[in-house]
Amino acid sequence: MKEMQSPVGSEVAFRSIYSWVLSFLRPYRFHIFACLMFGLLISGIQLLIPKFIQIIVDDVLPANDIPRFFNLLWWMAAGAVILILSTIVKKWLDQHYQNHVSGDMQLAVFEQLRLQGYVFFERHPIGDILSLFHHELDSLQRIHKQYFPNILQNSVTFIVTFAFMLTMSWQLSLVFIPGIMLYYLIGPYFERKSAEYAEQLSKRHTSLNKRQYDSISSVTELRAYGREHWDLERLLSEDQQTATINVMYFKLINYRGAFRRVAVYFSGILMFLVGYWMNSHSMLTVGEFVAFMMMYYKVMFDLTILITNITEQKVLLLQTVRLFRFMSLKPDVAEPILPISLPYVHGLLELRNVSFGYPDSPIVLKDISLTIRPGEKVAFVGTSGHGKSTLIKLLGRFYDPTEGDILLDGVPLRQLSFSQLREHIGYVFQETYLFGASIRDNIRFGRPDASEEAVIHAAQSAAAHEFITQLPQGYDTILGERGNKLSGGQKQRISIARMVLRKPSVLILDEATSALDNLTEAEVKRSIDRLFTHQTTIAVAHRFSTIRNYDNIYVLEHGRIIESGTYDELMVQAGAFYRLAQEEEILHDNVAVDF
Numbered sequence: 325m326k327e328m329q330s331p332v333g334s335e336v337a338f339r340s341i342y343s344w345v346l347s348f349l350r351p352y353r354f355h356i357f358a359c360l361m362f363g364l365l366i367s368g369i370q371l372l373i374p375k376f377i378q379i380i381v382d383d384v385l386p387a388n389d390i391p392r393f394f395n396l397l398w399w400m401a402a403g404a405v406i407l408i409l410s411t412i413v414k415k416w417l418d419q420h421y422q423n424h425v426s427g428d429m430q431l432a433v434f435e436q437l438r439l440q441g442y443v444f445f446e447r448h449p450i451g452d453i454l455s456l457f458h459h460e461l462d463s464l465q466r467i468h469k470q471y472f473p474n475i476l477q478n479s480v481t482f483i484v485t486f487a488f489m490l491t492m493s494w495q496l497s498l499v500f501i502p503g504i505m506l507y508y509l510i511g512p513y514f515e516r517k518s519a520e521y522a523e524q525l526s527k528r529h530t531s532l533n534k535r536q537y538d539s540i541s542s543v544t545e546l547r548a549y550g551r552e553h554w555d556l557e558r559l560l561s562e563d564q565q566t567a568t569i570n571v572m573y574f575k576l577i578n579y580r581g582a583f584r585r586v587a588v589y590f591s592g593i594l595m596f597l598v599g600y601w602m603n604s605h606s607m608l609t610v611g612e613f614v615a616f617m618m619m620y621y622k623v624m625f626d627l628t629i630l631i632t633n634i635t636e637q638k639v640l641l642l643q644t645v646r647l648f649r650f651m652s653l654k655p656d657v658a659e660p661i662l663p664i665s666l667p668y669v670h671g672l673l674e675l676r677n678v679s680f681g682y683p684d685s686p687i688v689l690k691d692i693s694l695t696i697r698p699g700e701k702v703a704f705v706g707t708s709g710h711g712k713s714t715l716i717k718l719l720g721r722f723y724d725p726t727e728g729d730i731l732l733d734g735v736p737l738r739q740l741s742f743s744q745l746r747e748h749i750g751y752v753f754q755e756t757y758l759f760g761a762s763i764r765d766n767i768r769f770g771r772p773d774a775s776e777e778a779v780i781h782a783a784q785s786a787a788a789h790e791f792i793t794q795l796p797q798g799y800d801t802i803l804g805e806r807g808n809k810l811s812g813g814q815k816q817r818i819s820i821a822r823m824v825l826r827k828p829s830v831l832i833l834d835e836a837t838s839a840l841d842n843l844t845e846a847e848v849k850r851s852i853d854r855l856f857t858h859q860t861t862i863a864v865a866h867r868f869s870t871i872r873n874y875d876n877i878y879v880l881e882h883g884r885i886i887e888s889g890t891y892d893e894l895m896v897q898a899g900a901f902y903r904l905a906q907e908e909e910i911l912h913d914n915v916a917v918d919f
């Protein structure tokens with residue numbers, strides 16, 4: 325998770341993260357402005373209550389002025405109605421933009437994930453990626469839903485109330501300062517410490533996510549080896565560590581809250597003393613003093629909530645650093661801005677001096693040049709780990725070559741749109757992902773608009789129709805996650821049926837039938853030969869019996885092509901291919917069929 329690692333706060337400019345977070349609010353600025361105005365109105369009305377109390381205490385009660393008393397009551401009731409209505413409208417506006425912003429953010433993160441190349445998914449465990457969605461995205465959404473609106477509202481209320489207090493008595497307003505200073509003497513220590521723990525907590529959540537994902541994914545191995553208890557202990561230990569940090573984090577939050585209350589009550593007492601002195605020296609009326617104290621508690625409450633919100637928001641921002649970095653990642657394999665569009669793809673593939681190495685790994689493919697003509701059947705063979713799968717992944721731009729170029733119908737792959745590339749180059753892998761949907765929908769995944777007849781025909785070609793119709797629900801059978809209601813061979817046949825529906829111009833088979841028995845494999849092979857007569861077919865083969873009729877076979881060793889030719893030519897050469905074929909013959913008794 326190198327490029328998404330969460331650095332310590334100081335390394336990352338908080339401002340740039342915050343402005344990125346706030347950038348999601350830009351489309352809703354008019355809503356936010358309206359919320360701000362309603363916030364001002366609400367604060368203004370709230371200030372009327374202490375003001376009315378001041379008038380009642382200083383003027384109405386001493387003069388026993390009943391009509392004025394009822395007049396004030398009437399105004400207070402009217403103020404309360406406006407207050408309630410404004411709060412309802414403000415809440416509605418808040419909800420409206422917050423929900424939209426949350427949706428926009430989720431979409432942006434999904435879009436960014438979709439743009440990432442294959443390397444990203446290889447480098448980042450699924451648990452890590454899931455944690456981006458579960459934890460970091462959630463933190464970010466809380467900033468928009470909770471912290472930003474609260475900070476906005478509390479700031480407005482604080483400024484308006486404090487300005488009002490200054491106009492009433494600037495001397496008494498100054499007493500407010502020692503309380504704040506007292507808070508700042510120790511408060512930031514707790515804030516810093518809780519931020520550190522929050523960051524640790526975020527890392528632990530990621531790690532816990534990974535462990536949980538690992539545990540669920542390895543359920544077959546755990547059972548087969550009887551190691552469920554070992555797995556449980558690993559999970560519990562991870563959980564325990566997270567819980568310890570969680571407890572520390574909330575302890576610090578509590579200490580900070582307690583200290584804040586000390587600061588509020590300390591300056592409250594100070595204010596009583598100064599207020600009493602000012603009143604006894606005729607500098608302040610009783611009504612003003614009562615109104616002032618009411619405002620003081622409100623302003624102090626707003627201010628401390630504001631400080632808490634700002635601090636907690638900072639902590640949450642720390643937890644979104646990984647997401648911020650993820651959103652700034654440039655995809656390893658980028659789509660051209662102005663792609664070239666091929667009206668028709670013949671399936672001519674050229675590799676020109678192609679070399680490739682995985683990031684931070686030795687070079688895997690070295691200076692490969694070859695041409696595969698439209699409709700040609702070509703196989704790559706060689707012992708394990710010599711670069712066959714890597715080479716065919718380069719053909720679909722899972723990775724870009726480190727050096728050299730690959731062209732489809734004379735156009736470099738880098739200049740084609742992803743949609744065109746995916747449409748014309750189709751893969752069948754050894755491992756197939758089947759969705760938790762019906763078999764019909766899983767086959768239709770190859771071409772969503774395919775008719776029922778086309779789906780059945782594709783299944784028949786892939787020798788899948790028979791086993792599907794024997795299932796109680798036939799094509800309507802809902803597959804479990806990863807299609808785990810089917811055998812390995814059945815899954816492969818579904819995946820071949822998908823490809824038959826799709827009919828790409830270039831078909832790539834990476835040990836696509838390795839899980840089939842010999843007879844079924846021969847049947848599927850015949851179907852593919854028949855259905856893909858005019859398409860370019862490229863196969864990675866471990867079993868050689870059916871690549872006998874292939875137009876060209878390339879033998880890869882240490883990332884280089886060391887031999888090429890037809891099956892017969894290579895056998896006559898009695899080189900590397902011959903030796904591989906001999907080994908394969910011993911293994912499979914020359915009956916197996918392989919692509």
Ligand SMILES: Nc1ncnc2c1ncn2[C@@H]1O[C@H](COP(=O)(O)OP(=O)(O)OP(=O)(O)O)[C@@H](O)[C@H]1O
Pocket residue numbers: 446682683685688706707708709710711712713714715
């Ligand atoms: N994602 C990856 N990151 C780093 N190295 C990789 C990655 N995938 C493969 N390799 C390495 O690249 C080399 C070639 O692997 P590749 O899978 O292309 O071989 P192969 O000939 O297809 O092997 P097999 O027949 O076993 O499938 C191996 O040394 C392998 O360890």
